[in-house]
Amino acid sequence: MAVAERKSVIIDEASEKEVQVDVQSAAKLQEFLHSYRPTTEMRRDHLGEHYRVEISQPLPEFDCKNARAYAATDLTNPARRMFAHVCQPGTVQRQRVISELKGLLHPSLAMIATSGPVELSQPLEERLVIFYERPDGIKLSELLQKNPGLRNPTFLCTNIIAPLIAGIQQLAELGLSHGCINPDTVYVHNMAMLAPAMAEPCGYSQVYYYEPLERMKCLPAAKGEGNTAQDYYALAVLALYVLHGTEYFEKFTRERLPYRILQEGTYATFLPNEDAPEIFFDFFRGIFCENSADRWDYSYIRPWLDGKRYNVLPPPSPLESARPFEFADMTGDTRRQVAYALTQNWDKISDVLHSGRLSHWIAVSLRNKELTENVARIANSVTQINSKNEIQLNEQFMRVVLLLDAQGPIHLGKLAFNIDGIDTLFAELYATKSQELQGLIKYIEFNMTSFWLDQQRKDPEYMPPPLYNAMLAKLDRIRPIIRNNNLGFGPERVLYDLNSDMACQSPLLSGHYIATLPALLKRLDQLAASMSREGDPIDRHIAAFITSKLGIQHELRINELAANPALAGNKSIMSLYLLSLVQDKVGTAIKLPGLTHWLSLRILPLLEDVHSRTLRQKLKNLLMEQARGGRLSGLAELVIYGDYVTADRNGFQQAWQKYQANAIKIEQYRSENLIAKQSVRVGFSFAKGIAYVALLIAFIGSLKGM
Amino acid sequence: MSSDLSSLRSGGIKMAMPLTIIALMASAVILQFGFIFLLLAILPTIVIFFTDNSPGKSAFKVVGSCNFAATLPYLAPIIHVGRHFGHYDISFLLSNMTAWLIIYGAAAGGWCLIFLCRVIANFIVILVYEYSRTALESVQTQLVEEWGQRVTQKN
Numbered sequence: 001m002a003v004a005e006r007k008s009v010i011i012d013e014a015s016e017k018e019v020q021v022d023v024q025s026a027a028k029l030q031e032f033l034h035s036y037r038p039t040t041e042m043r044r045d046h047l048g049e050h051y052r053v054e055i056s057q058p059l060p061e062f063d064c065k066n067a068r069a070y071a072a073t074d075l076t077n078p079a080r081r082m083f084a085h086v087c088q089p090g091t092v093q094r095q096r097v098i099s100e101l102k103g104l105l106h107p108s109l110a111m112i113a114t115s116g117p118v119e120l121s122q123p124l125e126e127r128l129v130i131f132y133e134r135p136d137g138i139k140l141s142e143l144l145q146k147n148p149g150l151r152n153p154t155f156l157c158t159n160i161i162a163p164l165i166a167g168i169q170q171l172a173e174l175g176l177s178h179g180c181i182n183p184d185t186v187y188v189h190n191m192a193m194l195a196p197a198m199a200e201p202c203g204y205s206q207v208y209y210y211e212p213l214e215r216m217k218c219l220p221a222a223k224g225e226g227n228t229a230q231d232y233y234a235l236a237v238l239a240l241y242v243l244h245g246t247e248y249f250e251k252f253t254r255e256r257l258p259y260r261i262l263q264e265g266t267y268a269t270f271l272p273n274e275d276a277p278e279i280f281f282d283f284f285r286g287i288f289c290e291n292s293a294d295r296w297d298y299s300y301i302r303p304w305l306d307g308k309r310y311n312v313l314p315p316p317s318p319l320e321s322a323r324p325f326e327f328a329d330m331t332g333d334t335r336r337q338v339a340y341a342l343t344q345n346w347d348k349i350s351d352v353l354h355s356g357r358l359s360h361w362i363a364v365s366l367r368n369k370e371l372t373e374n375v376a377r378i379a380n381s382v383t384q385i386n387s388k389n390e391i392q393l394n395e396q397f398m399r400v401v402l403l404l405d406a407q408g409p410i411h412l413g414k415l416a417f418n419i420d421g422i423d424t425l426f427a428e429l430y431a432t433k434s435q436e437l438q439g440l441i442k443y444i445e446f447n448m449t450s451f452w453l454d455q456q457r458k459d460p461e462y463m464p465p466p467l468y469n470a471m472l473a474k475l476d477r478i479r480p481i482i483r484n485n486n487l488g489f490g491p492e493r494v495l496y497d498l499n500s501d502m503a504c505q506s507p508l509l510s511g512h513y514i515a516t517l518p519a520l521l522k523r524l525d526q527l528a529a530s531m532s533r534e535g536d537p538i539d540r541h542i543a544a545f546i547t548s549k550l551g552i553q554h555e556l557r558i559n560e561l562a563a564n565p566a567l568a569g570n571k572s573i574m575s576l577y578l579l580s581l582v583q584d585k586v587g588t589a590i591k592l593p594g595l596t597h598w599l600s601l602r603i604l605p606l607l608e609d610v611h612s613r614t615l616r617q618k619l620k621n622l623l624m625e626q627a628r629g630g631r632l633s634g635l636a637e638l639v640i641y642g643d644y645v646t647a648d649r650n651g652f653q654q655a656w657q658k659y660q661a662n663a664i665k666i667e668q669y670r671s672e673n674l675i676a677k678q679s680v681r682v683g684f685s686f687a688k689g690i691a692y693v694a695l696l697i698a699f700i701g702s703l704k705g706m
Numbered sequence: 707m708s709s710d711l712s713s714l715r716s717g718g719i720k721m722a723m724p725l726t727i728i729a730l731m732a733s734a735v736i737l738q739f740g741f742i743f744l745l746l747a748i749l750p751t752i753v754i755f756f757t758d759n760s761p762g763k764s765a766f767k768v769v770g771s772c773n774f775a776a777t778l779p780y781l782a783p784i785i786h787v788g789r790h791f792g793h794y795d796i797s798f799l800l801s802n803m804t805a806w807l808i809i810y811g812a813a814a815g816g817w818c819l820i821f822l823c824r825v826i827a828n829f830i831v832i833l834v835y836e837y838s839r840t841a842l843e844s845v846q847t848q849l850v851e852e853w854g855q856r857v858t859q860k861n
Binding site: 611612613614651652655656658659660662663665666669670675676678679680681682683684685686687688690691692694695697698699701702703705 | 845
């Protein structure tokens with residue numbers, strides 16, 4: 001008993017010693033992190049050495065929904081008049097437009113000087129800041145208010161339309177669009193110039209009547225990049241504004257304008273009495289046509305400005321059916337009108353389909369057999385779907401609306417979006433934590449786009465724009481991973497896959513603008529000192545951000561640690577795995593001692609899962625060494641790819657078997673029964689030996705006697 | 707291997723009885739009246755043969771060996787005479803109390819030997835077991851020290 005106690009004391013002493021070593025190791029790591037102050041290259045309010053945001057000088061006239069505007073200074077040329085958009089966190093910017101227009105000099109476009117993350121002094125946050133040259137002059141709206149005499153055709157053509165079409169044409173050549181042409185974004189000094197609109201999704205702040213119908217019906221974040229056809233449309237509305245003023249548009253309410261356009265046509269809606277100088281008839285008729293592909297562009301407007309006359313006929317009033325379809329408080333003479341009426345009364349679509357009124361109207365008034373059959377089929381499906389299954393019902397309603405209006409945006413419950421607007425819509429719904437996000441996720445998951453595509457392909461000449469093709473490819477890539485809700489996947493992953501330029505939205509990185517992998521590593525390294533006590537350096541956002549940037553499509557599994565599921569599934573180990581992949585990708589030249597110490601501090605207690613004390617101690621010592629090295633890949637090679645787990649497991653199994661076998665033997669050695677039996681057996685052996693020897697001696701003696 | 711041994715052993719036991727009968731018949735032919743002396747001398751062995759329950763009839767073997775070792779010196783002259791077809795007068799032997807004391811004393815000595823050896827063996831076994839147990843416990847301690855308390859868990 002005393003021996004057992006002594007041995008137990010030895011083990012306790014060894015464990016205590018190990019615990020002490022662990023505490024010392026953890027203390028060393030914490031001490032390093034506590035004193036770790038990585039140098040930051042950023043100067044407050046500065047972007048590099050050239051630009052500075054004057055955060056004390058706001059310029060509200062340049063504000064937009066997603067960004068506040070401030071004066072800015074070009075430090076190499078202080079005379080240059082500049083302003084900067086300080087973007088709100090969690091919002092989406094038009095990075096493609098920014099990168100294409102950066103440094104582009106055009107008399108009709110405000111120049112984008114540069115963009116990038118800037119650490120602000122107020123608020124104390126890192127934000128994306130876009131620096132522009134300030135457009136000359138004042139806003140067109142202010143100019144016309146001050147000088148109503150400028151509302152004349154000459155000024156409009158020479159000073160407004162001519163420079164603006166040149167700017168729009170430049171955008172068209174780059175495959176871009178402006179998306180927000182209105183009197184507040186057009187600046188006039190001598191000639192008109194377009195203010196930038198890159199700090200928010202295309203058309204996000206656009207006044208509704210400056211948008212063509214297919215964009216007007218969309219949610220602001222879901223309009224998509226579109227093309228310059230929407231800019232020419234806005235230009236035509238702007239021309240009306242110059243000629244007639246704001247009051248002209250007061251009668252066009254947001255609710256009724258789409259309906260009126262559908263009923264009367266765009267041209268008839270905006271110019272019911274053709275109340276414009278005659279020379280503008282061609283211009284308005286050419287632009288206010290229903291099909292965006294037929295809309296006038298630079299190739300028509302420039303000659304028109306030069307005096308060429310086309311004698312464009314006014315578009316006919318859209319009329320398809322013999323009898324109107326009455327629904328709610330609306331009547332529809334065309335399929336598009338009916339579709340619009342349905343989207344405005346989404347909850348009542350089910351009743352219309354159940355009653356068969358819609359298919360009856362299509363059959364009788366439109367005499368379209370194929371459409372009647374399709375609508376009847378959908379109506380039949382709707383009757384079989386449980387009314388509580390909102391997703392399936394919405395999908396069927398979406399199909400009906402698309403059958404009636406294939407040109408219009410896709411409607412899904414409260415959502416209305418264009419294909420190329422899905423990315424920004426997703427970001428908006430995610431940022432506002434909208435319940436509609438689930439609907440959009442299901443839309444992507446169930447590949448509802450295919451029905452939209454089928455409708456477009458009914459037109460044999462239909463060619464999807466490059467942006468649509470890119471989005472369709474993205475959706476195809478996302479679909480297989482959307483159901484996966486593990487680390488690195490889920491809605492966060494969809495967010496970053498759809499918006500590849502979006503900054504990481506992790507709460508760990510709140511107050512920082514991280515849009516690239518090197519920036520992520522550096523920032524996590526800097527955060528190590530303050531965040532290491534709170535948890536792992538990775539959360540769902542960071543993991544999704546990384547997997548999206550690295551293009552990881554399969555579930556994250558560390559096969560090397562499969563023998564120890566507790567280690568393989570651990571978040572700290574997973575963090576190390578992902579971050580080491582990132583460091584491998586961006587280059588191991590960047591040393592990250594803060595991050596390696598942070599991860600080592602998290603991983604150190606996990607090594608208790610290693611059974612072998614010797615191996616454990618060795619690993620801990622190596623871990624401390626690697627932490628000092630600042631290389632995540634070195635740490636990963638040790639902890640993940642070290643191949644110690646299998647050896648440890650096998651060793652443990654052998655040790656366990658040996659221990660159990662020994663325990664049985666020890667029990668046996670304690671058994672009195674066994675001792676007694678063995679004593680008898682051995683005793684008899686001794687006795688037999690002696691007796692046989694005696695017999696042998698007696699036998700030999702007797703033989704001699706004979 | 708062990709099955710071969712056990713089959714040999716069971717075969718040996720089966721053969722023992724006929725061999726004993728043959729040996730006894732041969733002894734009776736050679737020893738003549740000496741055979742009576744032999745039967746009386748190995749009486750303790752005969753008795754223990756039928757009463758011994760120890761494994762492998764070890765007690766019989768020990769007592770028998772001792773008994774026979776003491777009998778052999780007295781039996782040798784009878785065998786010698788018998789070999790030359792002479793006549794040996796066993797009345798002198800039968801009336802020799804010292805001879806009977808030695809013969810039966812040797813059988814009793816066999817019993818004493820069994821008892822004594824058992825005591826010694828018990829002491830040795832306890833000593834060996836204690837040593838082995840201590841060595842194993844030391845190994846167990848090393849295992850726990852290296853692999854932790856989890857190695858002691860049954861499952």
